[in-house]
Amino acid sequence: MGTGYGACLAALCLLLFLSPLVFSVSNDGLVRVGIKKRKLDQTNQVFGGIDSNGVHSARKYRLGGNVGDSDTDIIALKNYLDAQYFGEISIGSPPQKFTVIFDTGSSNLWVPSAKCHFSLACYLHPKYKSGHSSTYKKNGTSAAIHYGTGSISGYFSNDNVKVGDLVVKDQDFIEATREPGITFLAAKFDGILGLGFQEISVGKAVPVWYNMVNQGLVKQSVFSFWFNRNAEEEEGGELVFGGVDPKHFKGEHTYVPVTHKGYWQFDMGDVLVDGETTGFCSGGCSAIADSGTSLLAGPTTIITQINHAIGASGVVSQECKSVVSEYGKTILDLLESKAAPQQICSQIGLCSKDGGRDVSMIIESVVDKHNEASNGVHDEMCRVCEMAVVWMQNQIRRNETADRIFDYMNKLCDRLPSPMGESAVNCNSLASMPNVSFTVGDKTFELTPQQYVLKVGEAPVTQCISGFTALDVPPPRGPLWILGDVFMGRYHTVFDSEKMRVGFAEAA
Numbered sequence: 001m002g003t004g005y006g007a008c009l010a011a012l013c014l015l016l017f018l019s020p021l022v023f024s025v026s027n028d029g030l031v032r033v034g035i036k037k038r039k040l041d042q043t044n045q046v047f048g049g050i051d052s053n054g055v056h057s058a059r060k061y062r063l064g065g066n067v068g069d070s071d072t073d074i075i076a077l078k079n080y081l082d083a084q085y086f087g088e089i090s091i092g093s094p095p096q097k098f099t100v101i102f103d104t105g106s107s108n109l110w111v112p113s114a115k116c117h118f119s120l121a122c123y124l125h126p127k128y129k130s131g132h133s134s135t136y137k138k139n140g141t142s143a144a145i146h147y148g149t150g151s152i153s154g155y156f157s158n159d160n161v162k163v164g165d166l167v168v169k170d171q172d173f174i175e176a177t178r179e180p181g182i183t184f185l186a187a188k189f190d191g192i193l194g195l196g197f198q199e200i201s202v203g204k205a206v207p208v209w210y211n212m213v214n215q216g217l218v219k220q221s222v223f224s225f226w227f228n229r230n231a232e233e234e235e236g237g238e239l240v241f242g243g244v245d246p247k248h249f250k251g252e253h254t255y256v257p258v259t260h261k262g263y264w265q266f267d268m269g270d271v272l273v274d275g276e277t278t279g280f281c282s283g284g285c286s287a288i289a290d291s292g293t294s295l296l297a298g299p300t301t302i303i304t305q306i307n308h309a310i311g312a313s314g315v316v317s318q319e320c321k322s323v324v325s326e327y328g329k330t331i332l333d334l335l336e337s338k339a340a341p342q343q344i345c346s347q348i349g350l351c352s353k354d355g356g357r358d359v360s361m362i363i364e365s366v367v368d369k370h371n372e373a374s375n376g377v378h379d380e381m382c383r384v385c386e387m388a389v390v391w392m393q394n395q396i397r398r399n400e401t402a403d404r405i406f407d408y409m410n411k412l413c414d415r416l417p418s419p420m421g422e423s424a425v426n427c428n429s430l431a432s433m434p435n436v437s438f439t440v441g442d443k444t445f446e447l448t449p450q451q452y453v454l455k456v457g458e459a460p461v462t463q464c465i466s467g468f469t470a471l472d473v474p475p476p477r478g479p480l481w482i483l484g485d486v487f488m489g490r491y492h493t494v495f496d497s498e499k500m501r502v503g504f505a506e507a508a
Helices: 120-124 182-186 208-214 300-310 318-336 341-347 366-371 373-397 402-414 427-432 485-490
Strands: 022-025 031-034 073-076 078-080 084-091 096-103 109-112 137-147 150-163 166-178 191-194 222-227 237-241 249-257 264-268 271-273 285-289 296-298 436-440 443-447 453-456 463-466 468-470 480-483 491-496 501-507
Touching: 096 109, 109 150, 120 182, 137 166, 150 208, 166 208, 222 485, 249 264, 249 491, 264 436, 264 501, 271 300, 300 373, 300 402, 300 463, 300 468, 318 341, 318 373, 318 402, 341 373, 373 402, 427 453, 427 463, 443 485, 485 491, 485 501
Parallel strands: 031 073, 096 191, 109 166, 285 480, 296 468
Antiparallel strands: 022 031, 073 237, 078 084, 084 096, 084 150, 109 191, 137 150, 150 166, 222 237, 222 491, 249 501, 264 285, 271 436, 296 480, 436 443, 453 463, 491 501
């Protein structure tokens, strides 16, 4: 899960109960929690995502100390069909076990409460029983969290929380008494443990990670993720608190500073498709490293270009083709006459003239467009016009002819993402699809088709899903990308809260 921007695919079905977990201590001194994983199929695919209000949904450097020190703890992660990773924690004395998503896109810990009586999801998951814990402390403050694909509400309580072999004392968390909708009914996890900053914590509750540091449970204020993207292997990955495991990555990490404390947000440069710029982020975009989002979410302007390049099938937008047909030549003429791009759509009457919108503001995600009928057709045309300006600018830079530009524009219209963000590709075409690269710091991080396409089910009925989904966030927070598990599976990710930076290196 995790908090963020845009919408996503909802969970469909609950299958088997979780397998028993085995605790072990490896010979390198690290506590590891072994967790099995299941393969992805059409009946249990689950993807994280984000909503348009900025709420996240169900989402390498060498330390001074050695990774084998006793104050470095590892939590093994469950690879939920290459879409969700989760592991086990326990709350209370004696411990009550729960499976949670470790989510860098949110900051609260919540689990189902024994007082959850009116939500079916609560009857399919373990529930926290405060009366059974000798270390429970009453709080009672009401709390609610809204995700892109569901919500929970309840109240705060306080108890000891065990993560691996680390016992965090006096931790505030939410007992969920309501979990409406299908999302949590179908989920393989019981709750969420947020690893974001306190600034986005509901009720300003101190996050579990903060208390690990404050209580001296870890030497370094660093945690890192290694996701095992090989669906054939049993191990889902490892989350390391207080250090990094050198076996999890190759080479050196590229670090970038956190630019907005709340999410693990940083500046990102251009996005390349087969080595060619997509144009929209060449002047810079923001990005969030988010373990609670399964896909890669980005501006519709770029996602549409990527979908076109990889042959993904989305929704054919009649508004898009209408704008190209009726206004395409006018837009092209204005761009070639050096008119200000951000004023073109208002000049031709498709956007308001109040200065509140421009090309960089591409507004809300297309995922939410079907809920915005009240904004009218004019607002839809404005959105499409702003995208068209960016697309045309990109083609003009390449000295394309007008005919080729309009042909390309119509093809992009055909590739606009579907209302639920899902785009399918031909599984037999992976070898011919382009690589997609992201510029972070001074390095380009490349994803191959085998890495950004999710395979669902077994042959001969395997379905291939694009790892890219649309998300539109206006300035000053956007344009923004959410780099979820598709990216973090390829690149080992370090979260350094002491130096306020995020690092990426090739995963081992």
